[in-house]
Amino acid sequence: MEIGKSKKKELVKIKSIPYDEFKNNDYLEEMVRELNENGTNVIVGVLDEAINWGRGNSLWPLTFATSCCGIEFMAVGAARYDMARFGLEVARASPRQADFIMVAGTITDKMAPVLKRLYDQMADPKYVIAVGGCTISGGPFKHSYHVVKGIDQILPVDVFIPGCPPRPEAMLYGMMQLQRKVKLQRFFGDVNKKEVSEREYEEMMKRDMTANS
């Protein structure tokens, strides 16, 4: 089923920002094409749209910051930039209640397992934004003995925001990109993972535990 161009625009609309202002439209259009390749059930599709509207407009960040970028992340929440406008201000300190994690700041070797654990503690569906040069590639500390060269080695990253540190505007842009991405995903059969029974879960836990020791 071919999806019309106007329809596509509607899907990834962000209020009061022209579609062409976003730089990665090709990528998202490709994503939509792939998702719709086999066609979608009408009812599921409509439900999907409703749910994604909700999900996309209600992304709660985890309060997480390791270094410089964290201060800019605070600035995004503060008076001048005010991410509350997008409904993003409900920063949760508990990873269980957060929807996405802004990895703001360098991730070191010692921090990497902690970050992974935080990510694992978050409830599905969850997203990752890599903020700043350090999280993308190691940045200015690339040659250090104790810095992870890009968090995509340990986490599935959805949006990268370059900068050292990125300006608050850049962070808002990145968060809007995440909103667009979320709004395009298919919730049923894709983002919501198959539910596991309690026994399976216990087994998985056991496997995880033994793998670590």
Add this chain to the structure above:
Amino acid sequence: MFDFSKVTSGIHTWLSEYLSQGLAIFIECVAVGVAILALYAIIAIIMIYMERKVCAAFQCRIGPVRVGPFGVFQLIADVIKMLIKEIVIISHSDKFLYNLAPYIVIIGSVLAFACLPLSQGLEILDFNIGVFFFLAVSSIGVIGILLAGWSSNNKFSLIGAMRSGAQMISYELSIGLSVLTIIALTGTMQFSEIVAMQSSGWLLFKGHIPAVIAFVVYLIAANAECNRGPFDLPEAESELTAGFHTEYSGMHFGLFYVAEFVNLFIVSAFAATVFLGGWMPFHISGLDGFNRVMDYIPGALWFFGKSFFLVWVLMWIKWTFPRLRVDQILQMEWKYLVPIGLVNLTIMALCVVFGWHF
């Protein structure tokens, strides 16, 4: 003033014509239950939206504006998100209690909500010990919080829950004392009668000095009872990450979240009912013309107007003050509020005996 009991009794007679008595009452109960829950949900959404907008205004921000006009649909989006969010199962937790806790909190909250007289003739639970019942069910919530903290198997949750337990049980005392002061004045515990008594003037004015003291004590204690700032220790973000609900995700967390905000509304509405006349319009005895004009404003509007005003006052307090420490909170209660409450009760008793009130 429009009396809602006409509508309700009309529906009752209409149903009784077609159905047996038992079935008619059953259907009415279901309808009332659904109505309460719907109203509860609507209030929750309004409250959270209001909180976000009010705090934004205090903080030189504008708050949610992107989703719908002025961001009014923001909360709808949040609810959808919360509903589909995964509920994380925690290993090494007491699973039964862990799952039960949020429901206990929400049940206590809904029951207390049902006590409030919304307008003339629009009372759901209205019987002779209404105030007593209200106080009893509103303290069920603390059990849920303690269970949540205990069953999560998380040290932060446990500390949060223990703080919450100590705090809520202590402040219950002050609430009880200040309510008792008013009951000494009214001589009844039935909400409808308390409201009816205020047709000639709100109890805050009728009971003058002791009533005003009781009102202030009540507001402080009620704020603490809701775990709101500056008494938000149980979930003090900078100390205990998220307090007793640290481990809760998805809708379980949503229930805590909603209950917290509706509880704020409930305590404000209770204060509005007991001290500020509930749905009763503002009357000044002697000025009949003025009173008649006031009567044109529907009771529900009065009720919600007063309640939301008090909610706003409590929000103002929350967004202004720093957080207290746990020993300071208990000190404040046991060293100041309780003695003040007791003395105040005595004064009120004297006022009632010698007829010094209006």
Add this chain to the structure above:
Amino acid sequence: MSVQNKINQQFPTAQIEEKPDRLIISINAESLREFALMLYNEKDFRFDFMRSLTGMDWGEAGFGVVYHLESTDNKHQLELKAIIPDREKPFIDTVSDLWKTALLNEREVYDYFGIVFIGHPDMRRLYLRKEWEGFPLRKDYVRAEGLDMSNEEPDDTTVTWYRDEKGIPQARRYNLFEKEEYVVNIGPQHPATHGVLRFRVSLEGEFLKKLDVYCGYIHRGVEKLCEGMTYQQTIGLTDRLDYLSSLQNRHALCMCVEKAMGLELSERIQYIRTIMDELQRINSHLLFFATFCMDLGALTSFFYGFRDREKVLDILEETTGGRLTMHYNVIGGVEDDIHPNFVKRVKELLAYLPAALEEYRKVFTENVIAKNRLIGVGHLSRENAISFGTTGPTGRGSGWACDVRKRIPYGVYDKVDFKEVIRGECDSYARYLVRMDEIKESMRIIETLIDNIPEGNFREKTKAVIRVPEGSYYTAVEASRGEFGVYLESNGEKLPYRLKFRSTGLPLVACVDTISRGEKIADLIAIGGSLDYVVPDIDR
């Protein structure tokens, strides 16, 4: 008796070199303990403040530890180099019982070089995980491949070294926390730790019994990185240590290299740097106000602080192009001249800030709850402050006049009249008030300077490749959180042989345990907030 005579008399083997600003003394590690005791106890020149402690790898000559000492009474400066010739088993005696700041600094040296301090109560690695192989700052270190993704197991045992009867060092393990203690883990991902610091706290109800600090979650190995970079490249990294003192940090490093090279700077550069440093200080203290209030639950004040901070950032951004990591100071001057609007906008800011400060006073400083939460909480005595080396507003809140701007003036601080804010209450509230008053003092400094910026070069000519003459250099500036020092050892090459940054934050976390014992868990948050450390600066 002068320092020199005394040393000559008691330790004839010590080599003494005299520099205009300090004495450099080299001794063998074996006599360190005796020497340190003498320096610490001698009445005439009590060296009671350890500015910095640096580990060294001198290759063939062995390892070494360099101590920078100062006597707070009569301002003597001393650089003590202890040489450990044995590369295989480097042992040296601890001085952590004399200068408490060495508690964490010696652990850092152990972590970097594997030098074991005998008598140190807690000889664990400070930054790296205990499974880490090798000592990264040794010159022959090669990093093992791979990323260890296993979770850290909580381990509450530690090791201490002592000499047995024959004088051979032996290790003894013991538990930091007993099994029956209620130990709560705070961090590394916790809203109150201002980043990724981790505490393990033993609680007795709400009271704190003991606290153990874990650093290293943002240890980026900056000092090792610098050894592989030219001087112009290293200055980029200083901005990212304490990102709220980025201009000041960079000022320190540039000044250190300039002094070593003997480069004369124009007046204009000095003026610009001083003004920028003070703007940065205002910015940092406003952020402190914001986060401190947030820690105490006054969320609205957080937004007020950030709102006004943006106004400072606007000015800085116009000239430097950055909001946080400014990259403005360079060796030989500043990157670019000040923006034409600069003077005007700074004046606007100076006119605006008093009203904002007044608002803070009404909302927070005078608030009953805030006072109750802060007064008397986290008592740091003057002796402890000096011993821990908690410089900056924290030290000044304990009545210690430790401002580098007054002690060893740099820039044009000797030409301006400003007050060093000192309070004697020693508690969290005093530390808070010192910072608030420092904003006013910074405003005064800027006010005096802003109209008199002289004409001149904004950047002196330097060679494309900078080489620093052989020798060791130490320069310090007063950063927003205390003394930020740069210790540079050069062998005349275009790369620094060793570059050590005296962190402003490490002494601050070192003293948390001492000052928070017996307080409540909520006070820990207030104490941490009032110390105002920046974690990447601690970990470096």
